[in-house]
Amino acid sequence: MKRELPFDINDPHRRAELARKVDAAAELLSDIARRFEPAALASSLGAEDMVLTDIICRRAPAIGIFTLDTGRLHAETYRLLQQITERYDLRIRVLYPSSDALERLVAERGINGFFNSVANRRACCEVRKVEPLRRALAGKRAWLTGLRRAQAATRANLPLREYDAANGLEKFNPLAEWSEQDVWAYIHAFGVPYNALHDRGFPSIGCEPCTRAVTPGEDVRAGRWWWEEPGGKECGLHPAKGRQRAA
Numbered sequence: 001m002k003r004e005l006p007f008d009i010n011d012p013h014r015r016a017e018l019a020r021k022v023d024a025a026a027e028l029l030s031d032i033a034r035r036f037e038p039a040a041l042a043s044s045l046g047a048e049d050m051v052l053t054d055i056i057c058r059r060a061p062a063i064g065i066f067t068l069d070t071g072r073l074h075a076e077t078y079r080l081l082q083q084i085t086e087r088y089d090l091r092i093r094v095l096y097p098s099s100d101a102l103e104r105l106v107a108e109r110g111i112n113g114f115f116n117s118v119a120n121r122r123a124c125c126e127v128r129k130v131e132p133l134r135r136a137l138a139g140k141r142a143w144l145t146g147l148r149r150a151q152a153a154t155r156a157n158l159p160l161r162e163y164d165a166a167n168g169l170e171k172f173n174p175l176a177e178w179s180e181q182d183v184w185a186y187i188h189a190f191g192v193p194y195n196a197l198h199d200r201g202f203p204s205i206g207c208e209p210c211t212r213a214v215t216p217g218e219d220v221r222a223g224r225w226w227w228e229e230p231g232g233k234e235c236g237l238h239p240a241k242g243r244q245r246a247a
């Protein structure tokens with residue numbers, strides 16, 4: 001099924017606006033590649049990360065790309081990973097959880113223990129995502145993400161550049177100001193491959209057991225850890241550091 005765009009991709013104003021945003025992002029990426037080598041994109045293979053992957057391949061190939069394979073991803077995500085390594089002739093570094101820590105986690109909290117408490121869920125994200133992220137970032141001078149302000153209240157004040165004190169390096173969010181429409185306009189304009197789940201109601205894709213489809217009009221992150229209270233649904237990769245809008 002082809003994803004419908006809510007606007008005319010050939011509208012000259014929209015095209016000019018998109019071209020401006022793409023140029024700004026590409027300039028930022030080339031600048032990062034020059035001034036912060038070695039730098040790397042953390043890719044979940046979501047739509048935003050596919051846009052950044054495409055821009056990196058075209059305009060800033062010195063930036064590396066890595067993904068954290070939690071072991072609980074959707075089959076569609078693994079399919080896309082294989083597809084893009086072939087399409088872009090890319091070497092994506094794939095990181096895995098420590099097997100000792102994972103065995104301990106499962107023994108102590110259960111294979112699907114994340115459904116039982118927020119503490120269990122955070123412990124699982126720590127072992128499967130946050131610790132591998134620390135390894136991915138070791139020795140890097142900067143990392144990049146596909147975070148956008150419009151994704152969540154916790155991301156409303158997201159800067160283009162921030163210092164990641166927890167990991168001790170610069171962090172760039174080149175699409176901070178992009179809308180969801182900008183992301184999809186880029187994907188369509190440049191024929192970028194994307195996760196098939198996006199066409200089945202998944203705007204935001206994480207691990208399979210912890211992600212469900214959303215209905216039209218529902219919050220884009222409503223399908224992530226859907227059984228938890230909204231508001232605190234972050235996995236620890238991106239601590240909010242007071243970025244949240246005051247209530």
Ligand code: ADX
Nearest residue numbers: 042043044049066067068144145146147235237
């Ligand atoms: S999460 O914190 O809720 O999981 P989200 O899915 O919105 O994050 O993704 C935000 C950004 O975090 C992505 O654009 C990507 O930069 C990074 N990210 C999330 N999951 C992964 C992953 N499995 N591997 C690498 N980077 C990831």
Ligand code: SF4
Nearest residue numbers: 114124125128207210
């Ligand atoms: Fe574990 Fe779910 Fe977090 Fe994935 S999203 S690491 S399965 S708790």
